[in-house]
Amino acid sequence: MSELPRREFLHGVAAVAAASTVSLNVGATSAADDNRPLNVALIGCGGMGTSHLRNLLQRKEIRLAYVCDVDANRLTSAAKLVETSGRPKPVATKDLRDVLKDKAVDAVWIATPDHWHSPAAILACEAKKHVYVEKPVSHNVREGRLLIEAARKNKVVVQVGTQSRSTAHVRKAMELLQSGIIGDVLVAKAWNSQLRRNIGHLSPSQPPAELDFELWQGPAPERAFQANLLPGIWRFWYDYGVGDIGNDGVHDIDIARWGLGVNTHPDTVAALGSKFFFDDDQQFPDNQYCVFEWSGDGKVGNKRQLIYEQRDWSPYVQEGYENGNAFYGTQGVMLLGKGEGFKVFGPRNKLLEEMSGRFDLVAHHQNFIDCVRSGNRSHADVEEGHLSASLAHLANIACRTNRVLTFDPAKEQFSGEAPDQSMLTRKYRAGHWAVPTGA
Numbered sequence: 538m539s540e541l542p543r544r545e546f547l548h549g550v551a552a553v554a555a556a557s558t559v560s561l562n563v564g565a566t567s568a569a570d571d572n573r574p575l576n577v578a579l580i581g582c583g584g585m586g587t588s589h590l591r592n593l594l595q596r597k598e599i600r601l602a603y604v605c606d607v608d609a610n611r612l613t614s615a616a617k618l619v620e621t622s623g624r625p626k627p628v629a630t631k632d633l634r635d636v637l638k639d640k641a642v643d644a645v646w647i648a649t650p651d652h653w654h655s656p657a658a659i660l661a662c663e664a665k666k667h668v669y670v671e672k673p674v675s676h677n678v679r680e681g682r683l684l685i686e687a688a689r690k691n692k693v694v695v696q697v698g699t700q701s702r703s704t705a706h707v708r709k710a711m712e713l714l715q716s717g718i719i720g721d722v723l724v725a726k727a728w729n730s731q732l733r734r735n736i737g738h739l740s741p742s743q744p745p746a747e748l749d750f751e752l753w754q755g756p757a758p759e760r761a762f763q764a765n766l767l768p769g770i771w772r773f774w775y776d777y778g779v780g781d782i783g784n785d786g787v788h789d790i791d792i793a794r795w796g797l798g799v800n801t802h803p804d805t806v807a808a809l810g811s812k813f814f815f816d817d818d819q820q821f822p823d824n825q826y827c828v829f830e831w832s833g834d835g836k837v838g839n840k841r842q843l844i845y846e847q848r849d850w851s852p853y854v855q856e857g858y859e860n861g862n863a864f865y866g867t868q869g870v871m872l873l874g875k876g877e878g879f880k881v882f883g884p885r886n887k888l889l890e891e892m893s894g895r896f897d898l899v900a901h902h903q904n905f906i907d908c909v910r911s912g913n914r915s916h917a918d919v920e921e922g923h924l925s926a927s928l929a930h931l932a933n934i935a936c937r938t939n940r941v942l943t944f945d946p947a948k949e950q951f952s953g954e955a956p957d958q959s960m961l962t963r964k965y966r967a968g969h970w971a972v973p974t975g976a
């Protein structure tokens with residue numbers, strides 16, 4: 538295990554607070570210099586893209602210049618939504634390169650399937666656009682690192698769509714943990730317990746006429762279309778998603794890591810997970826237990842552990858929250874639901890503090906826009922997104938290889954008796970224009 542000095546290891550919450558005032562010296566296309574509306578594009582107009590769109594259309598400081606989707610029906614609906622809100626007709630295109638080559642575009646919202654997140658975001662950074670990209674920020678560990686490099690090199694804001702980072706009750710909970718309300722938080726837990734659905738066993742078929750499946754697949758290896766990739770269930774396929782741990786799970790994993798105060802990769806990952814319930818084409822586990830350990834300097838009191846539990850077959854909630862967190866401190870415990878609120882209990886389970894609240898997408902958009910204007914790092918900076926998404930990637934690798942992983946956080950490589958390092962990246966479609974350089 539690698540040994541990290543305590544001060545480098547236990548600085549998550551403080552570092553995140555400090556990071557929000559780090560100036561990026563934002564790049565050339567920034568609208569930081571004036572107060573004109575930001576020209577933005579929505580890339581990916583599906584379920585989440587439409588939520589972004591509806592929110593963005595409420596804002597006077599945003600001009601929806603482009604909508605982009607490889608599905609003609611979704612593209613038309615998104616363009617109509619803009620027009621019926623009384624805004625000028627946006628340019629509608631299926632090819633994100635049309636958006637990126639327009640110098641007037643300041644920022645893009647990317648809400649595509651996961652396999653497109655980093656490749657599209659890297660291209661956007663290279664085109665000097667600020668980027669709001671949905672979680673998980675990457676399809677694999679290597680892509681996340683390349684996106685950080687692209688963001689820093691091009692001095693653009695990259696905000697990840699983990700809106701809890703801007704949600705008032707979650708931020709308050711993190712402040713309380715940092716202030717020591719439950720002592721030292723040695724262990725944090727994140728869970729994802731909900732009832733998903735069976736996606737069946739299907740054979741390849743023709744893609745629907747409205748879908749450009751070639752563009753949809755992008756830099757992923759070419760394969761035949763199958764109807765149970767859509768809508769939205771590409772998440773459960775290795776080539777396109779990160780499983781539910783990288784989907785709903787990563788929201789709570791991100792909060793757990795934040796509250797635990799760890800701002801590096803873990804050095805040990807153990808996980809068991811497979812399909813316990815769904816006899817269908819889903820490739821990722823529906824049942825998963827993952828333990829991540831940060832050994833710090835190895836001394837008692839300086840180690841930290843994050844536990845993730847996933848049961849996608851439970852028609853009931855756990856500990857009062859469908860998806861939630863528990864923080865176990867030396868003086869108390871905090872239970873938190875990012876969509877509901879939190880409760881803090883001290884010794885002998887005395888209730889010390891509670892607060893309710895809802896997931897706040899609007900505040901997260903506001904934070905991104907403020908950072909584009911100011912040049913500050915956002916609440917969910919790409920580096921935070923990378924650390925949290927990497928937990929999902931490492932846990933999935935541990936499950937697929939059925940082994941305990943030791944990881945070198947600085948090199949971002951397996952150490953010890955390692956699985957193939959190529960599991961930290963992916964197979965791409967050879968020669969595709971969106972394959973990130975260095976992947």
Ligand SMILES: NC(=O)c1ccc[n+]([C@@H]2O[C@H](COP(=O)([O-])OP(=O)(O)OC[C@H]3O[C@@H](n4cnc5c(N)ncnc54)[C@H](O)[C@@H]3O)[C@@H](O)[C@H]2O)c1
Nearest residue numbers: 581582583584585605606607608648649671672698753769
């Ligand atoms: N932050 C949140 O709370 C939250 C909630 C739901 C989903 N999400 C994230 O949003 C993303 C989208 O999820 P969804 O449920 O809306 O999926 P979806 O499949 O409904 O939408 C994805 C859209 O992207 C389009 N698309 C695919 N490739 C494209 C490309 N190259 N260019 C342009 N468009 C392309 C698809 O045609 C589709 O319309 C996922 O990454 C998911 O993790 C986040």
